[in-house]
Amino acid sequence: MQDHSIAELPSLRRQKILLILERDGKVMASELSQHFAVSEDTIRRDLAELDSAGLVQRVHGGALPRPKDTGKDFFTRVGETDEVKSYLAQLAARYVKDGQIVIFDSGSTTLQIARSLPSDITITAVTASPIIAIALAEYKGIKVILAGGQLNPATMCASGHETLRLLQGIKADLLFTGVCAIHPEVGISSLHFDEVPVKQAMLDSAAHVIAVSMADKLGAVEPFVVAPCRRIQTLITERHLASGNVEDYQRLGIEVVQADTDL
Template sequence: MSLSFRQSDILEIAREDGRVTVEGLADRFQVTVQTIRRDLAELSEAGKLDRVHGGAVLRSGVSNIGYEDRRALNHEAKTRIAERCAANISEGSSVFMNIGTSTEAVARQMLHHKNLMVVTNNMNVAHILAESSDCQIVVAGGVLRRSDSGLVGNLAVSTIRQFKFDHAIIGCSAMDPAGDLMDFDLQEVLVSQTIIEQARHISLVADTSKFQRTAPARIASLADVDTVYTDKALPGDLTAKCKHWKTKIVEC
């Protein structure tokens, strides 16, 4: 399907906000609600969005959206989150960083940290931090996932179990309303669970788009996380639950 300029803009807004409304789009583009409904119907038929009452949301399901789309999604929010998270990583620390565009954003903010050891199963993180002369980089072995340069599987898990990290910086593909962190790849889930077991302090970096998506495989609960860095308040009663779990929330 070839998208019109307006439909491309609608899709970009949905990627940034997680959802769009018919009324809001009609007002923004100065067209009728009928025109917007046709646009949303075509985007839905093309598999780009899911229709909901009054608008549409990013499509979710059993497969992740493309890596480049994820990299562009909520870019400014990810940068703010990354800055706050990196600022709380002390120099001289050992850090694990997993697969994801959010952890890559944190890596960019850590280029001037001194005397770090970073272990990662994310080849992109390794390449970013290779620019720093003060960072020792250990790349976990594993099977290369070409879609996002991630390393997964039993070899990655075995490597991670050789360490005890001061910090683990992790992302997720989605967050369930109950506070469960979710992902699409069972091999990646196993790696993430091992990271959580081997770290003294767990930091989750998750922008608001993760609250509006679903994924089939459970990594862990927010109860297993020490600090959540995000750009908006957590939905529903998750803020109260985090207080009970002693999980700190940092809004960026």
């Protein structure tokens, strides 16, 4: 249904766009153009204004909600108690087997996975996060290899030439990749530019990649694209998604594990 009455009121139209986005989880410029009886160029300008204000995340053809965690530093995220995240981490930890070489990317969820491993596990763990390295070092059976470099205080992860050189020299069985945002078309993306080559090197070094993601990060996009979704073999997430469908990821060949997180 077209809404001709607000075609000449950009501020009101943008408020309506936000309401539609909250209801549907995504908006498409072509559909909004028909709904408001304005050109797609007008809608694209609306979405650009909303993106500049930090209210939406523009993607090809439309817009998505902003991820809830955007802008929070590592210590803020680690300090937040989240039973759902802890449960997803426990599911992920079950994929780890004795004798494996496992890469742990940075992130509060990955830290939870490290803390959820069986107490008697025997593996070689590789990480560029000092905090995750400390958590892993508490296990008697885990040999920890810490990739050094310049530390980003927002992510508590090292980056740079030395980090990449170590990661590129490893052939791991398993990678737990950190996820800022993941979209079936755009792929895995990050809020931090310096994370991109590190994450790419980790993806290149692992035989099996597992992403553990809260529902609000699915269908979201951050400024710096890391890799296509096809680089992930297993996605562990909540049963109830904020936007999109698991079929979008399954069509890409990804095993999707949806946990019953109604705790």
